[in-house]
Amino acid sequence: MMIGILVLGLGALFFAMVGLMASNTADGIAPFLLYLVTSLAMSFVVGAFLLRIQLRLRRALDRSHRKQRQLSASARIDSLTGLINRAAFMRALDRALDAWRNGGPPVAVLLIDLDHFKTVKDTHGHAAGDDVLIETARRLSGFQEANTTVARLGGDEFALLLEDDQGGIPRRVGRRLLDTLAAPIPIPNGFARVGATIGLAVSEDRAVTSQELLHAADVALYDGKRHSRGSLRAYEAGMDEAQRDRSMLEGDLRRAMTAGEIVPYYQPLIELHGDRLIGFEVLARWQHPVRGIIPPTSFIQMAEESGRIGEMFYTLLGRACEDARNWPTDLRLSVNISPTQFAEPLMASRILSILDKAGFPPARLELEITESTLVDEVSSAREILNTLRNAGISVALDDFGTGYSSLRHLSDLPVDRLKIDRGFVASAQRNGEDWRIIRAIVQLAGTFNLATTAEGIEAPEILSTLRDMGCDIGQGYLFGRPISAEQTSLWLQQRPALRAMAS
Structure with missing residues (x-):
């Protein structure tokens, strides 16, 4: 474009010069040269000015196109991962x-x-x-x-x-x-x-x-x-209906937390070698006004995803400590704690505050943590567990054998007990390999001076084999199903032998 302008300008200048020379031959060449130099200078100045404008316009267009491409890309591409959005x-x-x-x-x-x-x-x-x-x-x-x-x-x-x-x-x-x-x-x-x-x-x-x-x-x-x-x-x-039902349940959970509908249930923990009751595992149940008793598998994950699991844990712990004040003083409570709670820096102090308020000795409390807690949150878990352990609280590693624990974790962390996953116990009668796994876990625990608890004991022959293997504690339907605080108090009164052993 600029070259065309210059050619056009020089062409016009050429014809102007021809006319000037024809009309001014008698006057000499000097006026012609002056006009020529002046015109050329003006042409180049104007050309340079126009060229500069064109370059600026081109750069502006390039920036505009580049910005449009960036906007187009940002409308398609996730900036963090580079994948499409x-x-x-x-x-x-x-x-x-x-x-x-x-x-x-x-x-x-x-x-x-x-x-x-x-x-x-x-x-x-x-x-x-x-x-x-x-x-x-x-x-x-x-x-x-x-x-x-x-x-x-x-x-x-x-x-x-x-x-x-x-x-x-x-x-x-x-x-x-x-x-x-x-x-x-x-x-x-x-x-x-x-x-x-x-x-x-x-x-x-x-x-x-x-x-x-x-x-x-x-x-x-x-x-x-x-x-x-x-x-x-x-x-x-049919899954759509199930999800609608879940959405309704999530809405109900918000109300249930403030209405006191999430309550502790208790399942007996039995010392296998003396048939002695040593305490209870605390399990959450939802007393829904319409649906009745809802098991934890239907709402614990909701509580974790919504960030309510911490509030639920502290409420259950407080109520359980109050309930246990009316039971034999040697009975302890074992309570599950979610891995997400280890992100809370004040978790240890809140637990100890609840125990102090209820007058419940820390030595009577055991916290159950999952293997994923050790693997994924090992640094924060170690600090919090050390604080709780120093106060007298014991720690159990729940569902051992199903995750990613290593021997280093067992030696590094203040763990007192390994809980053998109920899946191994339930299938042991059908699969001899599971018996070998259970035996190996019991022997491993002994190597690290840890006690063992077997979950899911439902048959006398399972109990007998676990006892022979040296497993310390058992729980399952053979000993009793999870029941409410009122039912637990009655259960203790109806089993004076167990109560006497525990006292």
Whole structure:
């Protein structure tokens, strides 16, 4: 453009010069040269000015185009992980469903939610949480192929869109995803085992929309989280009703916490070698005004996800200590504590304050923690458990054998007891391998001077074998089911032999 302007200007100047020379030959060459030099100078000045304007316009256009590209990318790409975002994923899902309706392959959506992300973020900080999300995205990107699309939908929720033209592929991919995400993720000062639960939905109805298919995967995901974290759950008819019921229950839980409907139930703990009652495990029950007694499997996870688990624990502990004041003074209480509570810096002081207020000796309290607490929150757990142990409270490692504990953890942390998972005990009669596992756990506990408790004892022959193996404490339906405080007081009165042994 600028060259054209200059050529046009010089052309005009040339013809002007020709006319000037023809008319001014008699006057000499000097006026012509002066006019020529002046005109050339003016042409170059104007040309340079116009060229500078053009360069500025070009740079402004480049910046505008670059900004538009950035805005376009930000509308599609998640800035933290580099994966496409929810809006872009939904557009890709729309295109895939359109192709399927026109004879293309069926469409599957795998919705992925990280199981313990909140615990990692609360305990180790937002930077560690970002590290987990970035590493998760990197691992999921390994599944990115021609027929797949991977996205971060928001928070710790990811999605994979798969066009399946062979059948059975989505389930195989889902299982591989679970294995990939179960591996430890490096974070500052250690590793985190986060894991994931996956909901799967496959296009079956030609009229299904992208929103409906994603909703089906979401329903399957939360059904999986409610029943078995770390699993792959495919959508089935009827799950929508279950989720609506769960949503209603979540609303009821908020009211139940303030109405005092979450109450402690008690299951006996028996010393196996002397058949002596030594205490009770405290188990939460929800006395719902309409639904009746609701077991903890139906609401504990809700409490954890909503951040109410701490409040629930402290309420149960306080009520249990008040109840136990009316029982023999040698009986102790064993209470489960959620891994998420170790993110609370004042947890130890709050527990001790509750015991002091109730006049309940710390030596009569045992706290049960899970193996994941040791693995994922080992630094914070050690400090808190040391404080509680120094006050006289004992600690049990719950469901031992199902997680990732190591011998180093057993030697490092102030643990007094290993609880053998009820799954091993329940299947021991059918599977000799489980007996070998139980025997190994009992021997391992003896090596570290730890006591053992076996859960789920329901048959006399199981009791006899555990006693012969040297297991210390037992609990299960053979000794008694969880019952209310009033029923427990009556139970103690009706069993004077057990009460005398405990006194």
